[in-house]
Amino acid sequence: MLALENVHTYYGKSHILHGVSIEVGPGEVVGLLGRNGVGKSTTLKTIMGLVRPSGGSVRFEGRDIAGMAPHRPAHLGIAYVPEERRIFRLLSVLENLRTGLDRPGVSESRKNELLENAYEHFPVLRDRRNQAGGTLSGGEQQMLAIARAMMLDPKIILLDEPTEGLMPRMVSQIREIIHVLHRGGVAILLVEQNVPLTLEVSSRVYIMEKGVVRHHGPTADLRANQAVIHQYLGV
Amino acid sequence: MAIPFDQILIQTVNGLVNGMILALVASGLTLIFGIMDIVNFAHGELVMLGGFTGATALAVTGSFWLALVAAVLTIALLGALLQATALRPLVGRDPLTTILATFGISLVLQKYALWQWGPSARKLQEPITGQFNLFYLEYPWYRVLTALLAAGIIGALYLFLRYGKYGIWIRAATQDRIMAQAMGIPVPLVHAVVFGIGASMAAASGVLFGPLGGVTQTMGADFTLRAFIVVVVGGMGNLGGSILASILISLIEAYASLVVSPAQAVIASFVVLILTQLFRPTGLFVPTPK
Amino acid sequence: MTTRSSAAGYWIGFGVVLALLAVAPLVLPEFWRRFVTEILVWGLLAMSSDILIGYTGMVSFGHSAFFGLGMYGAAAALLTVRPPNLWLAIVYGLVGAGLVAVFVAYFSTRLRDIYFAITTLVFSQIFYVIIFTWTEVTGGENGLTFRQPPFAIPGLVSVPFTPVTLHWFILGVVVVSYVVLRRIMQSPFGKVLQAIRENEPRTRAIGYHVERYKIVAVMLSGLFAGLAGVLYAVQNKFTAPDFVFFLISGEVVIFNVMGGMGTLVGPVAGAAFFLVLREGLSRFWTEYYLIPVGLIFTAMVIFMPQGLLGFLKRRLNQ
Numbered sequence: 157m158l159a160l161e162n163v164h165t166y167y168g169k170s171h172i173l174h175g176v177s178i179e180v181g182p183g184e185v186v187g188l189l190g191r192n193g194v195g196k197s198t199t200l201k202t203i204m205g206l207v208r209p210s211g212g213s214v215r216f217e218g219r220d221i222a223g224m225a226p227h228r229p230a231h232l233g234i235a236y237v238p239e240e241r242r243i244f245r246l247l248s249v250l251e252n253l254r255t256g257l258d259r260p261g262v263s264e265s266r267k268n269e270l271l272e273n274a275y276e277h278f279p280v281l282r283d284r285r286n287q288a289g290g291t292l293s294g295g296e297q298q299m300l301a302i303a304r305a306m307m308l309d310p311k312i313i314l315l316d317e318p319t320e321g322l323m324p325r326m327v328s329q330i331r332e333i334i335h336v337l338h339r340g341g342v343a344i345l346l347v348e349q350n351v352p353l354t355l356e357v358s359s360r361v362y363i364m365e366k367g368v369v370r371h372h373g374p375t376a377d378l379r380a381n382q383a384v385i386h387q388y389l390g391v
Numbered sequence: 392m393a394i395p396f397d398q399i400l401i402q403t404v405n406g407l408v409n410g411m412i413l414a415l416v417a418s419g420l421t422l423i424f425g426i427m428d429i430v431n432f433a434h435g436e437l438v439m440l441g442g443f444t445g446a447t448a449l450a451v452t453g454s455f456w457l458a459l460v461a462a463v464l465t466i467a468l469l470g471a472l473l474q475a476t477a478l479r480p481l482v483g484r485d486p487l488t489t490i491l492a493t494f495g496i497s498l499v500l501q502k503y504a505l506w507q508w509g510p511s512a513r514k515l516q517e518p519i520t521g522q523f524n525l526f527y528l529e530y531p532w533y534r535v536l537t538a539l540l541a542a543g544i545i546g547a548l549y550l551f552l553r554y555g556k557y558g559i560w561i562r563a564a565t566q567d568r569i570m571a572q573a574m575g576i577p578v579p580l581v582h583a584v585v586f587g588i589g590a591s592m593a594a595a596s597g598v599l600f601g602p603l604g605g606v607t608q609t610m611g612a613d614f615t616l617r618a619f620i621v622v623v624v625g626g627m628g629n630l631g632g633s634i635l636a637s638i639l640i641s642l643i644e645a646y647a648s649l650v651v652s653p654a655q656a657v658i659a660s661f662v663v664l665i666l667t668q669l670f671r672p673t674g675l676f677v678p679t680p681k
Numbered sequence: 682m683t684t685r686s687s688a689a690g691y692w693i694g695f696g697v698v699l700a701l702l703a704v705a706p707l708v709l710p711e712f713w714r715r716f717v718t719e720i721l722v723w724g725l726l727a728m729s730s731d732i733l734i735g736y737t738g739m740v741s742f743g744h745s746a747f748f749g750l751g752m753y754g755a756a757a758a759l760l761t762v763r764p765p766n767l768w769l770a771i772v773y774g775l776v777g778a779g780l781v782a783v784f785v786a787y788f789s790t791r792l793r794d795i796y797f798a799i800t801t802l803v804f805s806q807i808f809y810v811i812i813f814t815w816t817e818v819t820g821g822e823n824g825l826t827f828r829q830p831p832f833a834i835p836g837l838v839s840v841p842f843t844p845v846t847l848h849w850f851i852l853g854v855v856v857v858s859y860v861v862l863r864r865i866m867q868s869p870f871g872k873v874l875q876a877i878r879e880n881e882p883r884t885r886a887i888g889y890h891v892e893r894y895k896i897v898a899v900m901l902s903g904l905f906a907g908l909a910g911v912l913y914a915v916q917n918k919f920t921a922p923d924f925v926f927f928l929i930s931g932e933v934v935i936f937n938v939m940g941g942m943g944t945l946v947g948p949v950a951g952a953a954f955f956l957v958l959r960e961g962l963s964r965f966w967t968e969y970y971l972i973p974v975g976l977i978f979t980a981m982v983i984f985m986p987q988g989l990l991g992f993l994k995r996r997l998n999q
Contacts, residue, residue, distance in 0.1 A: 227571075230574055486794055499976055616806065654810055657806070658810055
């Protein structure tokens with residue numbers, strides 16, 4: 157469904173991605189592991205069209221999306237939960253959610269359905285729907301960021317370190333929602349530092365180092381191969 | 392020298408009316424700045440073009456209100472076009488480049504107006520001619536209507552931004568352009584529309600001002616300067632602040648013109664600007680940042 | 682290309698241009714001789730504003746105030762002191778421009794970007810209104826006319842200017858100003874100004890007293906702009922409020938953008954380009970010449986931010 161092939165990306169003059177190839181099938185949960193600064197986040201930004209790749213191709217359902225306007229991927233069904241969460245701080249919780257709902261071609265009843273669905277999984281958002289996004293706690297903001305992505309009715313969600321800095325109780329809530337999304341048939345590309353969580357929820361895993369994919373295979377193989385984990389992730 | 396009380400009261404009314412027209416100009420300017428970080432040096436020229444377009448439309452249709460609508464729509468389109476062609480390439484560059492680019496645009500617009508409408512002033516015929524007694528003066532109802540209309544348009548802008556889908560889009564794009572795009576909001580389109588709205592508010596001020604002061608091709612610079620003063624005094628990008636500052640500045644100028652010539656009264660507003668920058672650089676009507 | 686040969690190339694180019702400018706009044710007809718002299722004066726004004734726009738990253742929309750006060754300062758000296766004295770005119774002009782510069786410098790320490798631009802604009806308008814309305818002293822709308830002072834070195838010579846010697850005198854002042862400014866901008870002081878342009882917070886964090894540098898930059902810029910005003914007054918033998926009006930400031934900004942900011946010579950080239958463009962276009966377009974000029978200017982901001990000079994340099998290096 158989503159396929160990156162030999163993608164090269166630059167920030168200014170620094171070469172960040174040196175030919176990354178990644179594939180995610182429909183409904184599949186795929187982990188992307190690696191230390192800080194190896195290009196995981198840049199990979200997601202490249203998929204979203206927020207940075208332009210200088211070479212290679214990014215395809216979604218067979219269409220080349222690399223050169224598209226940055227607001228187009230969302231309409232095709234790619235949702236993005238960035239590392240810094242990037243809540244619209246001065247918008248209320250409900251307005252944050254509506255940024256993803258008010259697209260052309262979504263009926264009122266479907267909008268309500270999506271909202272109710274999100275409120276069901278994150279009841280705290282219902283309670284705080286009229287509160288400014290910036291006033292939420294870190295964990296609540298992460299919930300909101302994921303709920304906001306769900307408003308796009310996506311085929312795939314790109315999750316960038318969703319558990320970073322969260323309390324264990326929040327982490328298990330994130331784990332829970334990943335399972336829910338997976339059961340609902342949504343594919344997930346999960347960037348994480350949390351290796352146990354990633355190995356638990358993903359079916360396949362890519363490991364990156366210095367802008368290239370060093371290892372990739374089914375999660376089961378990786379679990380059996382602790383040496384690889386140690387070599388690239390230092391755990 | 393004692394100034395009679397009735398004169399002070401008349402100047403108060405004048406100051407309020409002028410203040411509301413200025414507030415309408417400044418709201419458009421502050422909207423464009425708050426949302427896109429663009430300092431629009433051509434804003435006064437849009438007021439002027441609005442006035443001339445209104446004058447032409449009035450001559451053709453004979454209706455002031457139709458002329459107002461025509462001018463607003465024409466200048467909104469022009470504004471959106473300017474944003475899409477000249478300003479979009481500058482997104483992400485040094486903010487100084489937008490000052491320079493809009494300055495260049497202002498030169499073109501002003502001379503275009505001179506070419507199209509000539510150097511003489513056009514006075515628009517006011518749509519209502521009634522008057523009421525304000526002491527020894529017959530005060531025109533039109534002036535009061537102008538203030539109310541300006542307030543109405545600004546109120547509509549506020550509601551538009553506060554509620555409704557496009558208001559959310561605009562505010563989301565202001566706070567985080569990148570994330571707004573990732574949520575599927577067409578930010579370049581939003582920017583063009585916002586510039587169009589700001590331009591159309593300038594045009595409305597130009598038409599409303601037409602019967603009061605007349606429209607000349609040189610009026611733009613004056614409006615630009617005064618709107619800038621107001622926006623800085625009120626706090627950059629702060630809608631409520633600009634409105635209060637417009638009224639404050641206009642009242643001060645109105646009172647000052649009781650004692651000195653109108654040309655010198657302008658200096659009063661300059662002094663307010665300079666004092667504000669000295670003591671409250673974030674603006675008079677903004678809570679002091681903690 | 683090695684740095685040594687490029688430095689040699691620079692001085693050869695400098696010498697050639699200087700020689701051409703020196704010979705120009707001898708071969709050009711009256712009209713164009715005046716024209717070239719005016720380019721030099723406007724070029725000096727543009728160069729002075731480049732210190733702020735190009736080197737420190739502060740767009741001044743108030744350079745007309747420095748220029749205008751330089752003119753009125755010179756006028757004061759030439760009208761009150763008999764016989765008219767050139768050097769006194771320069772001193773008075775510099776004092777006038779310097780006083781304005783003190784005001785502006787005081788504010789510029791705390792203002793950035795658009796706030797600086799608006800405040801300089803407002804300052805110049807204040808001086809414009811004062812000069813325009815204070816008719817008894819400034820002549821109001823009509824301005825002041827006066828006699829041209831002779832070129833004099835006390836105790837040695839005193840000869841009236843001819844158009845050719847006046848051109849040489851102005852050329853000399855502009856060239857000395859250029860060499861001085863270039864030296865200053867290449868000094869550690871100039872480097873700090875450029876650091877402020879690139880990243881003001883970082884420059885402050887390193888420990889530079891940014892405010893002081895900005896004050897000096899504004900003073901420097903204002904004084905050289907005032908000098909240009911004095912030269913213009915001496916050349917034209919009159920002064921008027923129009924020269925304090927912000928349209929002049931706008932033109933100065935145009936000179937900078939067209940020629941290339943942050944190069945000192947760029948703005949001079951920009952002034953020449955603009956004046957030639959105006960001369961050529963206004964023959965067909967009269968005052969509408971600003972329509973095409975404005976379009977060219979805007980296009981240059983977007984597509985050629987390094988200006989004519991930067992553009993040519995890049996072409997030559999390819």
